[in-house]
Amino acid sequence: SVRGLAAGPETHFGFQTVTEAERREKIYQVFESVAKKYDVMNDSMTLGIHRVWKDILVHKMNPSPGTLLLDVAGGTGDIAFRFINYVRSVRERQLQRKLKHHQNLSWQEISESYKEDKLKSLGDSQVVVCDINKEMLKVGKQKAQHLGYSEGLSWVLGNAEELPFDDDKFDVYTIAFGIRNVTRIDLALQEAYRVLKPGGRFLCLEFSHVSNPLLSRLYDLYSFQVIPVLGEVIAGDWKSYQYLVESIRRFPPQEELKAMIEDAGFFNVDYQNLNSGIVAIHSGFKL
């Protein structure tokens, strides 16, 4: 249809109507401005519960050593660091079990196996953190350095709707609290399908819809009255957090997102509600 001078198809930015190009620009600016306070704000808004949600996501993933993870919109690295910790501990347990079976090897064989295992404390697992926003990546890299994560970690600037990776590359694709900010979700899902290996898994952690009416009212109250105020007080940015809250309301509910994931070609798609639907984890497989 003819839209005159409009720059393109219309979409939403929070509760405003904007063009797609405008939306991308505005979202980029939101995250550019909140990047440094992103983690602090997450903690204060969710009272620290976001850490548990992210733990549950990685636990659900249950990655084995040797897994190649792509964390999209991974910004400040929360999922990536948890992945590395998890894989490291699984690897340690594996090594312990191996040592128990090595009771009757010669000293040389044992020392050789120690050497080779030391080099592979992650067992060849790797995580690629991809984000569209330079500021978020910058904060993530600093955090990694500060916390001492270096092995098996790489940072790539990229757009979820058009990933700079080859087909059939990754074992797991995660997008935690990021898909809400993607302008064309269907494109992002298709890209996810493309870069996953056959048998690979798609995992999405995102705010979703609360069906319980009482909880829903309390949640709305908290979201619209408290969060923007926190945003102003802590990050000096009311509008970005207003956007955040509105974007959560605009995001498709669980079943709709499930249907979209299935449309992209994923099988065995299912979701798990956390905290009665405040957050949901969607999972699908490329079969």
Place this chain on the structure above:
Amino acid sequence: VRCQLYSPQRALQVSAVLRRVSDEQKKEPLASSSQQQFDSHPADHQPEQEPQGPRPSYTGQGGQESEDYESEEQLQHRILTAALDFVPEHGWTAEAIAEGAKTLGLSAAAAGMFHSDGSELVLHFVSQCNTKLSELLEQEQKLVQLGEAEKKPTDQFLRDAVEARLRMLIPYIENWPQAVSILLLPHNIPSSLNLLTSMMDDIWHYAGDQSTDFNWYTRRAVLTGIYNTTELVMMQDSSPDFEETWRFLENRVADAMNMGNTANQVQATGEAVVQGLMGAAVTVSNAETSRAVR
């Protein structure tokens, strides 16, 4: 059971892994229960890429292209079957399933489709063994019907059936205790119990049991007891070729048979006693009558 109706758009996106069923049927014996309902799409739409083999032939407008592709369930069965090879090394765990998936060319992440405690792997194995046992008993029955083999007496039949079934555990006997503990997890008990009872049903059916009275329950309970105890003995038997286990089995089956005989004897004795009493009563009453007459 999920009803899978896919939009035509989805049917166009050919799956990366789900294989043509024609390739499948050579390997997979159990395909009956899965649903493969894809929406039909008009015959002029061709799928963009074919995973392998020639293009599927359409049955014309409104025909179903679906029969050519396996369902997720069948793929899951394939993964679990492949995973069994890795059980001796990794146990009945998600790791074994991950290794199995890798041999099929899938990412290890596909193991995420299953429980992380290995439940489905054990249940799949048990179900497979039960199917094999049924087939074995079916074949034996055919031979008997054709007159090529003798019909075995019940105790021999039961012993052989239980032995055949337990022998299937031998490659995994090291990890079998773990499997049993998984089967006893509360969320698995309905399934494992179901598998056990249907196996007992099968064995008695082929043994020629036609009872419709209380015996039906007794027989199954007894056989279940025999099977479970023999399984436990087998797990810590270290004799060559599990001789001790088979001897134990023989004794238990013999006990069960005797129990049946004892029950009969009790009944016969009871009848004899009753008849004796009746006879005594008649004699006494005759004696009374004759005395009265005199």
